[in-house]
Amino acid sequence: MEKMKILLVDDEERFLTTTQKLLAKKGIDAVTAASGTDALEVLKHQNIHVVILDVKMPGMDGNETLKEIKTRFPLVEVIMLTGHATVESAIHGLKSGATDYLMKPTGINELIEKATEAFEKRQRLEEKIRLAQARTFMKSPREILKEAEKPDV
Amino acid sequence: MKSNPYGALKKTILTCMILVPFVPFILAMGIGYYNFAASLETNTIASMKRIVEDHRQMIESFLMERKADLEFILKTHGFEELRRPENLERVFENLQKTSQAFVDLGIFDENGLHVAYKGPFQLSGKDYRQASWFKAVIENGFFISDVFLGYRQVPHFVIAVAHADHNGRWIIRATIDSHIFNDLVKKVRIGKTGEAYLLDAQGIFQTDRRSGGILMHRDPDRPKYGPVHQGIKTFIETDAWGETFLYATTWLKDNNWLLVVRQEKADAFQALRRAAYLIVLTSVLGGVAIAAVAFFVTGLIVRRMQRMDLEKNQLGEQLIRAGRLAEIGEMAAGFAHEINNPLQIIKSEHALVEMILADLKAMGQLKPSDDLTDLEDSIDQIKLQVDRCADITQAILQFGRKGEPVSQNIDLRTFIPDVVGMVAKKASVHGIGIEQQLAVEIPPVHGDSRHLQQVLVNLLNNAIDATIARHGASGGEIWIESGPLENGHVAIKVSDNGSGISAENLEKIFTPFFTTKPVGKGTGLGLSVCYGIIDKMGGNMSVASQENVGTTFTIRLPSAG
Numbered sequence: 001m002e003k004m005k006i007l008l009v010d011d012e013e014r015f016l017t018t019t020q021k022l023l024a025k026k027g028i029d030a031v032t033a034a035s036g037t038d039a040l041e042v043l044k045h046q047n048i049h050v051v052i053l054d055v056k057m058p059g060m061d062g063n064e065t066l067k068e069i070k071t072r073f074p075l076v077e078v079i080m081l082t083g084h085a086t087v088e089s090a091i092h093g094l095k096s097g098a099t100d101y102l103m104k105p106t107g108i109n110e111l112i113e114k115a116t117e118a119f120e121k122r123q124r125l126e127e128k129i130r131l132a133q134a135r136t137f138m139k140s141p142r143e144i145l146k147e148a149e150k151p152d153v
Numbered sequence: 154m155k156s157n158p159y160g161a162l163k164k165t166i167l168t169c170m171i172l173v174p175f176v177p178f179i180l181a182m183g184i185g186y187y188n189f190a191a192s193l194e195t196n197t198i199a200s201m202k203r204i205v206e207d208h209r210q211m212i213e214s215f216l217m218e219r220k221a222d223l224e225f226i227l228k229t230h231g232f233e234e235l236r237r238p239e240n241l242e243r244v245f246e247n248l249q250k251t252s253q254a255f256v257d258l259g260i261f262d263e264n265g266l267h268v269a270y271k272g273p274f275q276l277s278g279k280d281y282r283q284a285s286w287f288k289a290v291i292e293n294g295f296f297i298s299d300v301f302l303g304y305r306q307v308p309h310f311v312i313a314v315a316h317a318d319h320n321g322r323w324i325i326r327a328t329i330d331s332h333i334f335n336d337l338v339k340k341v342r343i344g345k346t347g348e349a350y351l352l353d354a355q356g357i358f359q360t361d362r363r364s365g366g367i368l369m370h371r372d373p374d375r376p377k378y379g380p381v382h383q384g385i386k387t388f389i390e391t392d393a394w395g396e397t398f399l400y401a402t403t404w405l406k407d408n409n410w411l412l413v414v415r416q417e418k419a420d421a422f423q424a425l426r427r428a429a430y431l432i433v434l435t436s437v438l439g440g441v442a443i444a445a446v447a448f449f450v451t452g453l454i455v456r457r458m459q460r461m462d463l464e465k466n467q468l469g470e471q472l473i474r475a476g477r478l479a480e481i482g483e484m485a486a487g488f489a490h491e492i493n494n495p496l497q498i499i500k501s502e503h504a505l506v507e508m509i510l511a512d513l514k515a516m517g518q519l520k521p522s523d524d525l526t527d528l529e530d531s532i533d534q535i536k537l538q539v540d541r542c543a544d545i546t547q548a549i550l551q552f553g554r555k556g557e558p559v560s561q562n563i564d565l566r567t568f569i570p571d572v573v574g575m576v577a578k579k580a581s582v583h584g585i586g587i588e589q590q591l592a593v594e595i596p597p598v599h600g601d602s603r604h605l606q607q608v609l610v611n612l613l614n615n616a617i618d619a620t621i622a623r624h625g626a627s628g629g630e631i632w633i634e635s636g637p638l639e640n641g642h643v644a645i646k647v648s649d650n651g652s653g654i655s656a657e658n659l660e661k662i663f664t665p666f667f668t669t670k671p672v673g674k675g676t677g678l679g680l681s682v683c684y685g686i687i688d689k690m691g692g693n694m695s696v697a698s699q700e701n702v703g704t705t706f707t708i709r710l711p712s713a714g
Contacts, residue, residue: 012494018501025508056490083490083550105496105543108504 004119005047006030009039009065010054010081022108028115036065043073050118052102052111055082055090063093070097075125077118081106163455170447178439182432190425197421201343201401202385205414208341208349209403215254215337216297216406219312222251223325227316232323235260236269245271248327256309256328261287263322272328290315290324297406299353300331300360300369308368310334310359331368335360338412346417351410352378359410365394381408389418475688481665482685489546496542503535548678549665562597562713563605565635565643572609573633576617583621585629587613592636596712598643600690608683609633612647612706615679618670619651619704638709642692645708653700662696 006023008016008030016032023030031046033039037060039051051069055062066078080093080101090101099118102111226235226244234240245258257272265282281287290296290313298310313326338360341349350366351359356375358366366372373393378400379386387401398415405412419426510532513519573587580587598605613631620629634646654662654669661667663684668677687694692710 012498015494015498015501018498018505022501022505022508025505025512083493083546103547104493105500105539107500 002049002123004028004115005049006115007039007042007046007048007051008032009034009036009051009057009062011035011057012054019108019111023112026108026112028112036060036062036068039065040068040072043069043076048073048076049122050115051076051078052081052115053078053098055080055093063096066093066096066098075122077122079114079118159455159459162458163451166454167447167451170451171444174443175440178443179436182436186429186432189428190422193422193425197399197416198387198401201387201399201414201416201421204341204343204347204349205385205401205403205412208338208414209405209412212338212351212410212412213405215334216312219252219254219327219329220295220297220314222248222255223312223314223327227314227325232260232262232316232318232320235325238269238271241269241271254329254333256330258328259326261313261324261326263291263324268323286311286313286326287324290326291322297409299357299409302369307331331360335368339363341414343414343416344420344423346420347414348416349412349414351412354381354409354411378402378411378413478663478665478681478685478688482681485549485665489549492542492546496539496546499535500539500543503532503539507532507536545678548682560599560601562599563602564597565595565645566591568602568605569609569633569635569645572606573613575606575610576613580613580617580629580631583617583629584624584627585617585620585631587631587633590632590634594637595635595643596637596641598690598710599713600710601686604686605690608686608708609645609647611679611683616647616649616651616704619653620649621651623650623652623701637712641712643710643712645710646705647708648703648705650703653702653704654696654698655700659696659698663694 006028008019009032010016011034013034016034020030020032031042031048033042035057039053042048043051053062053065053069057065060068062080062082066080069076069078077099078093078097080090080098081104082090082093082101083104090098093101099121100114102114226248230240230244235244241258241260245255248255248258257270257274259267259272260269261281262268265280265284265287267279267281286296286298295312295314297312300308300310302308308331309328310331311326311328313324315322315324317323338349338351339362341347346364348363350362352372352375353359356372356378358368358370358372361368362372374390377390377392381404382402383404385401385403387399389397389399391397397418399418399421400413400415402411402413404410510519510529514525519525569589569591573589577587613633616631617629620631623629628650630650632646632648634644634648636644638644658667658669663680664677665681666677667681670677684694687708687710690710692708694709695707696704697707698704
């Protein structure tokens with residue numbers, strides 16, 4: 001079973017470090033990014049399953065980051081973290097492809113719960129992809145060869 | 154209290170409303186009166202002149218006719234013939250047939266001897282040589298006397314005509330009955346007091362005057378008629394008895410007699426006086442009517458303006474209040490959002506502390522002690538208070554929320570029972586009955602059903618709290634009523650028989666952060682949020698309450714469509 005890896009994106013440094021520590025204590029691997037741009041950078045280099053993304057950030061805000069992530073890394077599950085005043089933007093985020101949203105201030109258990117759900121969804125999706133690929137493999141070994149030439153998804 | 158700001162306005166309107174119609178009204182009346190008076194005066198004077206002229210002609214022609222009668226006798230009969238009494242009697246009889254005015258007839262020789270006489274007196278044989286009339290007739294050929302008493306002691310006047318033939322000069326003289334002449338002159342009648350009379354040059358009445366003035370007496374007003382004049386003179390004078398008359402006078406009989414026609418001024422201008430009374434009466438009544446209408450209309454206008462101003466002020470206050478609420482809402486939402494971030498961190502820190510503490514305990518590095526218990530209690534308290542903060546910020550954010558609500562038509566007849574169902578359990582636990590009184594026909598309202606639900610749940614929860622506070626576990630009653638109002642509005646009323654709200658608190662009830670609940674039990678945002686929601690739906694919300702009797706919240710909403 002693959003281990004869940006979370007990316008925390010928020011402009012509050014202290015929130016990132018504390019939450020990271022908490023997650024580590026719960027045995028969950030988490031990396032952090034202080035802005036949308038940093039997050040995209042991290043995603044480029046590491047295999048991240050779930051992104052916890054603050055909606056309100058200076059510079060590139062949560063929604064923009066979400067769109068970018070969904071375009072470039074469509075399989076990554078994104079959970080929006082929002083203050084209540086931006087529930088509408090959270091809904092907007094859900095429409096743009098976010099998996100779920102969390103309301104600030106959120107408890108660590110709640111966060112882990114939602115992240116796990118998202119991870120499981122991701123797992124199921126990957127399972128389906130694998131099955132589909134396996135079927136293709138049964139049909140046409142050549143296709144597999146072609147697939148193999150492509151970079152790993 | 155300041156002086157009434159509408160006083161000046163009222164005065165202006167009133168002045169305009171009275172003066173604008175009244176001035177032309179009075180002017181029209183005045184001009185009408187003036188012209189009528191002028192025309193009446195002209196007409197009255199003209200008619201007086203005409204009468205005096207006609208009358209003069211009549212009198213003169215009467216005298217001339219009588220003179221002509223005598224001249225005719227002179228020319229047709231000789232002196233010798235007439236001096237015989239039987240002839241004179243025949244002639245006199247013929248003369249009387251011509252005019253009843255002849256009383257007698259006499260013949261005189263040139264020496265003034267009365268040679269023949271026919272009449273009721275025995276006058277023949279008298280010598281008139283020295284009589285003034287005789288002298289005048291010898292000199293002028295004819296003579297018409299003033300009225301005089303003469304030998305007979307009866308008022309009369311004489312007409313004498315002289316004639317010259319082969320026998321020399323002789324004279325015929327006739328006496329004219331003053332009474333007949335009198336009646337002839339007096340018969341003029343104008344209005345009630347119009348009359349005519351004759352005066353001689355000395356002011357002796359030659360005829361009676363109807364209003365007093367005896368034949369042969371002196372008219373005390375003679376000097377007022379002035380000296381002899383040509384034509385007709387009209388003037389207004391007060392007579393010896395203090396009555397004012399309109400006079401018309403003319404001289405006749407070679408300026409020996411003055412014909413006076415006069416009418417009491419009051420009588421002559423009676424129509425004018427009547428018109429004046431009518432004008433004054435109309436002016437007074439019209440003025441009173443104008444003033445009354447002006448007062449009434451001014452009062453109406455000023456009251457309407459006062460009401461409109463009051464409404465405007467109230468509307469202004471409402472707008473300011475709504476604006477302030479919106480401002481507070483936005484500001485609070487901004488604060489709340491910013492506070493959420495530190496809260497998030499505190500919450501994470503708390504979780505970390507809690508976890509580390511648990512780990513340490515598990516590893517046996519912390520021995521159970523009172524201090525440790527206190528520490529744990531303190532950490533729990535941090536969690537509790539952070540959650541409380543989170544509740545507050547959420548409530549604030551709810552109050553100041555932006556964005557478009559999901560609007561739809563809400564049928565209150567099904568919506569209200571649903572909402573009541575949500576709190577029914579809680580109410581029944583505390584022995585509170587909720588009674589619903591819904592009209593059969595309630596037009597739907599338009600809005601976000603979740604918002605309206607929030608409002609009603611909030612009001613019902615408040616009502617439950619209030620009834621528990623007063624009645625405890627039984628005896629609480631809550632009524633929720635709904636029905637259509639006039640002009641397309643719908644009312645929802647939530648009433649309770651709870652503890653009520655003091656007048657002081659009632660003023661602040663919709664103000665954000667105002668609460669009477671104990672610390673930690675309420676944020677003081679519930680009703681202000683409700684107010685904001687109803688306001689956004691285009692309605693309004695009001696409250697009436699009496700301590701220890703109950704409270705009623707009334708929501709008025711525009712119906713959909």
